Amino acid sequence: MVLSLSKDNIQVLREQDVVLLRNRVKEVAVKIKMGLVNQTKLITAASELLRNMLRYGNGGTCLVEVVSRGRDNGVRLTFVDQGPGIPDIQQAMRDGFSTGRSLGLGLPGAKRLVNEFDIKSKVGEGTTVMILKWANG
Amino acid sequence: MDKIPILRMGNFLLVTIQVDLYDRLALNLEADLVQMVNKTSAKGVLIDISAVSIVDSFMGRIIGNIASMSKILDAETVVVGMQPAVAITLIELGLPLKGVHTALDVEKGMALLKGMIGPDFEDTEEETQEDGPIAE
Numbered sequence: 001m002v003l004s005l006s007k008d009n010i011q012v013l014r015e016q017d018v019v020l021l022r023n024r025v026k027e028v029a030v031k032i033k034m035g036l037v038n039q040t041k042l043i044t045a046a047s048e049l050l051r052n053m054l055r056y057g058n059g060g061t062c063l064v065e066v067v068s069r070g071r072d073n074g075v076r077l078t079f080v081d082q083g084p085g086i087p088d089i090q091q092a093m094r095d096g097f098s099t100g101r102s103l104g105l106g107l108p109g110a111k112r113l114v115n116e117f118d119i120k121s122k123v124g125e126g127t128t129v130m131i132l133k134w135a136n137g
Numbered sequence: 138m139d140k141i142p143i144l145r146m147g148n149f150l151l152v153t154i155q156v157d158l159y160d161r162l163a164l165n166l167e168a169d170l171v172q173m174v175n176k177t178s179a180k181g182v183l184i185d186i187s188a189v190s191i192v193d194s195f196m197g198r199i200i201g202n203i204a205s206m207s208k209i210l211d212a213e214t215v216v217v218g219m220q221p222a223v224a225i226t227l228i229e230l231g232l233p234l235k236g237v238h239t240a241l242d243v244e245k246g247m248a249l250l251k252g253m254i255g256p257d258f259e260d261t262e263e264e265t266q267e268d269g270p271i272a273e
Contacts, residue, residue: 015160041225043190
C-alpha cells in the first residue's frame with residue numbers, strides 16, 4: 001500500500017518551468033534523504049518526461065508527491081497533459097523510436113531510471129505518465 | 138535570456154557551464170560555440186560540466202553535436218568534470234556519448250587537447266622557448 005504524504009501540483013508551460021520543477025523535485029528528494037545517484041536518475045527521468053509534455057502535449061501539469069510504503073519513502077511524479085495522445089504506446093516505449101527527430105530515448109530511458117513507471121494515453125484526450133523512485137531503490 | 142560565456146585561451150575555447158541547462162540554452166550554446174570555432178579558428182574546445190547536475194538525452198545529444206560539428210571545423214572537443222552520478226545516469230538512459238573525448242578535470246582535459254592537436258603547434262612554442270637561451 002503506497003501512501004501519499006504530501007502533494008504539490010506544478011504547471012509546466014514554458015521551457016524555463018523545467019528548471020523550476022527540477023529544483024522542486026530535488027528539494028523533495030533531499031528531504032526524504034534520497035542518495036545523489038538516485039536523485040540524479042529521478043530528475044533526469046523527470047526532465048525527459050517534461051520535454052515530451054512540452055513538445056508533444058503543449059505543456060501540462062506535474063504532481064509532485066512524497067509517498068511511503070512501510071518503511072520506504074519515495075517520490076512520485078505524475079505528468080498530465082491534454083495533448084494529442086500516443087496512438088501506439090508499445091512503439092513509443094521502444095528505444096530509438098521518435099516522431100520528433102530526436103534520439104528516441106526519452107520514454108524508454110526514463111523507465112530504466114526509475115522503480116515504477118506507468119503510462120496511459122488516449123488519442124485526442126492526452127497522456128498521463130507516472131514515475132516513482134524509492135529513496136533506496 | 139541567459140547566455141553561457143565562451144572564453145578564448147590561445148588556440149582553445151573554454152566553456153564552463155555554471156547554470157542549469159534547459160533546451161533553448163543548450164541549443165544557443167551549440168550555435169555560439171560552432172560560430173566561435175569558425176571565427177577564432179580554434180583548434181580545441183574544452184567544456185567543463187562539473188557544475189552540471191543533470192544531463193538528459195537532449196543535452197547529451199547537444200554535447201555530441203558540438204563535438205561532431207567542431208570536428209568538421211578541424212577542432213577537437215573534450216568534455217571534463219562530469220559528476221559520477223551523471224555518468225551513471227547517462228549510461229542507464231542509454232546514451233554512451235560515443236565520439237566525445239572526456240577527461241576528469243580541466244588540467245587533464247587541456248593536456249589531452251594539446252596532445253590531440255598534434256606536435257606542429259606545440260613544437261613552434263617549444264622552439265621559441267629553446268631558441269631564447271641559445272641566442273644569448
